[in-house]
Amino acid sequence: MATIAAETPTTTVTDEEHAPQLTGGWKIVARKELGDHLRSSRFVILLVLMALAGLAAVHSASGGIRDAAVGAADVPSVFLYIFILSPDRIPSFVELLGLIGPLLGIVFAFDAVNGERAQRTLPRLISQPIHRDDVINGKFAAGIGAVSLVLVAVVAMVSGYGMVRLGISPGLSDLVRLVGFVVVAIAYISVWFGLAMLLSIVTRRAATAALAAVAVWLVFALFMGLIAGIVADAVRPVHDDTNLSQVLANARLELNTRRLSPDELYQETTEALLDPLKQSTGILVQSPDDSAVPAPLGLRQSLDIAWWQLAAIAGIAVALFAVSYALFLRQEIRA
């Protein structure tokens, strides 16, 4: 039987003029993915949901501001309070975003990779002249882009509504703080986007990934406060002969347990950013004669009190991206 002879001399082809530049493949992937996102019904649903929730929150908050603070013109950055006040038991905009923001992240990622596998488009895609990481990088970029678009649109619309309702416009420093808030919110949602992306790589079916991501979200959103309370009471119980140090130890442990949740980190960061009067993210012990209104902080100082929370959010997001990236690159194409 004729088995072919080995080692025929090889000619190395280097026709530069024939070869177009093959860099920047991620941009092509990102452009297509972003187009898919923007045309998808999930984009429209999320945009409408966030817009309605945001309007409700800002409507209620600005109503509260109008009633309470007609004479309080000396309060700095009144405008920003439309995002953090929650009268009438309707959560503030910041709280609402903390709650439903994760959905926004999950929705754009849970079927990113396993969807390609289910449609059997992955072998065809990576046999085109792009690097393998162009696929995952493009999907990251497009997902974060879609999330950012929704957030910027909703915050802009809600701000406009607040301006009309309150009849005031934000100052420059307010705007800077607002932009900072949007950046923090994008980072926070990126955590959930990264988690869903990771799940879409390790699970075979999109439904499994979505369910797992939602489960994690529910645990953090609904049960974290409960869990933190239980942990604190178990480890640092408060007895009847209450003394301050015991109560403080309990409260401190509860807070630190809650800080395992990205939601808590996000809340602390955004409150520091949006409320110049916020002096600390820790536990404040107020003495009875402590009635003076604190002086507002500058942006730098506000950032100083929440810097590590911000770093933690960014760190978690980056870590999730890195793990997703590594796993995707190591996966067999036919797996």
Added chain:
Amino acid sequence: MTAVEAVGLCKRYGDVTAVDRLDLSIEKGEIFGLLGPNGAGKTTTILMLLGLTEPTAGKARVDGLDATRAPLEVKRRVGYLPDDVGFYSDLSGRDNLRYTAELNRVPNEVAGSRIADLLNDVGLSEAADRRVSEYSRGMRQRLGLADALVKQPTLLILDEPTVNIDPEGVREILELVRGLRDREGTTVLISSHLLHQVEQICDRVGIFVKGRLAALGTVAELVADVQGGYSIEIDLEGDGDPRAVLEGVDGVTEVEQNLGGWLARSDRDVRDDVIDACRSAGFSITRLVGGISDLDAVYHTYFGGTHGDDRR
């Protein structure tokens, strides 16, 4: 010049050896059939040629380019129709091809007309702007062929292109491929477990079994190797002993009963002699076939009775 070259190519997954020291070279403009039962390592070999899977050992080269070290340049030249090809079902056939064109950096002004031409070639002009989710399997397969050609490849790799499509569709696809080779001089590598379907357009075939190349050559060479001669199937009517008559023909080496008829093996083409002998012995010949069963013999020898359609 060599279009595809594999030297000592190996791929192991844990203890399983998918491809075992493969040596192969395919000339430019050749249509080469990589034949073998499912699980023989054909797809793994293709993925290594494309640089999508790293070989455990050995080298894979396309146009002299190392697939592991210059994967982008290789993928720029190779059009690949994967086994069981998939498309973005929400996009139209045309938009799916447009994405492929973008990924290959085909300029927009060129892409539009090129895609329209390709869709026309594969008979999908009318369905081009419908969503792929509405396509039949055969249509997807044809779209897959157009997709592989968008980049104007110098090497076209088709993995099981004829599975699950009707005989007419098979004929169309194979004719398209042959036409392309004749017009553009494109090298074609077809992987298949359906020897009958692809042997007609392959210049050479390699029989791939359990990760090894068991045989290589033209179909005629393989048949002669396996058979060591010729064979005739013949059905006869009339009184007498056909075995004695057939055995009496000069050159016939072996006679056996075969599905109500007879099978005669010989060392040369003895069809005329057999016909004469049967006529003069008073038989009438109701059927005579020479050579057709030879491919089956090749199958049996190399595939060991597994006809491949046992998986999936």
